[in-house]
Ligand code: ADP
Ligand code: ZN
């Protein structure tokens with residue numbers, strides 16, 4: 001409708017007609033004056049927001065993500081917006097409670113709506129349309145709304161609720177000395193009520209009576225609650241509500257950070273790199289004090305009036321770093337991740353729009369926040385695969401997106417890691433496109449830990465622990481030093497096996513074995529969540545002799561408890577960290593040394609900083625190395641280096657023991673010698689030879705179908721189409737992946753390789769979409785789903 005023209009603004013949500021019946025919500029992406037040629041444009045039905053909820057700079061980033069990762073902008077929006085701000089296609093209407101309807105003359109149709117609302121409370125546009133038997137109901141609804149008979153509500157109002165607190169103040173008529181005195185007289189001998197009044201006056205001066213005091217504060221005084229109630233009832237006091245922030249407030253202790261000489265040098269190199277308009281990679285070994293450098297850089301940027309985004313790969317990591325940053329940035333720092341409630345996230349989002357924060361610390365999705373004065377983006381642990389979203393769309397990498405966000409805002413970008421990705425190492429150290437800034441010394445007097453390899457020995461019931469590791473554990477326990485044990489598998493044991501026929505229970509929906517969880521007495525699929533009771537006997541031969549194979553974190557916790565009954569043990573993995581504060585609790589207990597041994601999955605390997613850990617045990621890595629993936633060597637190197645880095649971070653010398661059955665592998669000797677150069681050199685040579693990143697980009701297409709044959713055939717057809725456009729030797733597959741079936745869908749993968757900086761990249765990407773459309777048009781194959789993953793991790 002034309003009347004909306006003046007309210008149109010990029011970033012506001014609107015209701016638009018879609019097809020004949022449907023109304024959908026959209027966001028204004030751009031405003032232009034050229035009517036489309038192919039179809040007749042329709043008018044917008046309504047504008048939902050009085051101000052933009054998404055900035056145009058964000059929309060630009062969303063557009064980039066959609067184009068680069070080959071998904072839709074709607075999918076990006078979905079990932080970006082906290083659900084309190086999410087688009088809803090339904091506006092709902094309700095009667096205005098403040099209006100007396102009997103006094104108003106209504107048309108017949110208006111009368112229907114009002115009557116229906118008396119019974120139904122709320123109606124959406126579609127329901128109104130059905131009720132009246134007409135399609136276009138917006139005019140009628142508008143007219144009712146303009147006369148304030150009804151209210152148009154948005155789902156957003158339902159979803160985001162400000163947090164309110166109750167306050168108490170004196171009614172206006174008692175705010176002069178004189179009227180107060182009269183009031184006291186009138187109360188006469190009602191001592192309890194007089195006490196309430198006196199207590200109030202003690203807490204709140206008359207001049208600031210308007211602001212009142214918190215009801216809870218008044219109630220803390222020794223007063224009679226019923227007397228307070230009476231005073232409210234008699235209009236002596238009035239009760240009112242004010243919204244408060246859900247975000248806790250903190251004091252800024254403003255500790256000055258003092259960098260060591262090496263740290264200062266690294267910082268100066270970073271600044272010089274920024275001045276040369278270059279992205280910087282800080283390769284700082286574990287314990288070198290990267291956080292201190294970040295803090296110092298952040299302080300400089302915010303003193304120039306700009307804001308900083310600090311990204312971390314995992315929530316588990318935020319606990320400790322946030323604590324350290326709070327000291328310096330207090331309430332000017334906001335934290336953003338999925339453990340926060342949706343309302344809290346909306347408040348962070350709005351706080352950023354209102355320029356309330358100097359520093360935002362967040363995980364992957366924080367890249368989508370409404371920044372405006374961004375001066376610096378820091379991506380800590382830049383190599384981490386958690387920066388990549390792998391399901392669902394958008395399958396974006398937040399590290400790579402950060403570089404684009406930085407460009408859009410003319411902000412500097414700093415990547416930091418003790419084990420940079422091969423790509424980042426290549427771009428900085430080898431190609432000099434970015435600056436490479438090494439920091440190869442631990443802070444203070446700490447030195448890197450000594451790493452030892454040991455074979456595993458079997459102890460009854462298939463337990464695999466090396467004697468060396470066990471004796472070291474005893475030794476550290478005796479000295480009251482702490483221990484971290486890493487195992488890459490959660491659950492009790494990766495599978496059960498029949499002694500007689502070697503049968504292994506598998507998931508009914510996926511082609512993987514079921515993991516045994518002892519505590520819950522269940523077999524669980526880690527891919528689809530399927531659960532079943534532990535079978536009493538082998539489902540294949542009926543034998544009762546079924547045993548566990550391998551050891552997950554749950555079993556290690558158990559075994560260590562049995563062997564070292566005096567030790568306090570805790571466990572950090574997906575199963576123990578489902579609640580909002582569980583990370584914090586586990587980490588804090590370990591920090592306070594209430595726990596001696598921390599057992600965990602990759603969560604314990606990253607970024608954590610404990611003073612008293614002198615031993616790290618790595619129980620199972622062998623299977624990681626043999627994963628058929630071009631990144632498996634890099635991953636293993638990073639993981640071993642990172643987990644080793646948890647030991648000996650302060651005065652106590654650290655020791656790392658890695659259990660392996662293949663101690664001769666060259667990768668291990670690189671880890672032991674902390675020999676980064678050899679590692680990256682070998683890795684780059686391999687990557688170059690076999691056409692992998694950073695020399696080539698990879699796009700993985702996964703064809704999914706519940707029918708094995710149709711899935712395979714679709715994949716073949718897709719590969720055929722792609723080969724028409726791509727150089728044939730860079731289309732690999734289709735091939736069944738290691739796990740060929742997940743959630744009842746059979747999988748087939750095609751890998752595409754595109755030379756880095758190939759000018760045809762954009763047209764190749766277009767060709768992917770076209771090839772997919774072609775295959776989907778073949779009737780028999782329409783049921784195949786095709787997932788595109790650009791730069792898979
Ligand atoms: P990294 O993240 O590089 O592994 P951290 O930033 O966790 O290392 O630093 C390791 C330890 O050294 C931490 O306990 C940290 O508090 C301490 N540290 C590092 N730099 C400083 C500094 N400049 N002043 C005081 N303590 C520091
Ligand atoms: Zn059997």
Ligand code: ZN
Pocket residue numbers: 507508509510525526527528529530743
């Ligand atoms: Zn499954």
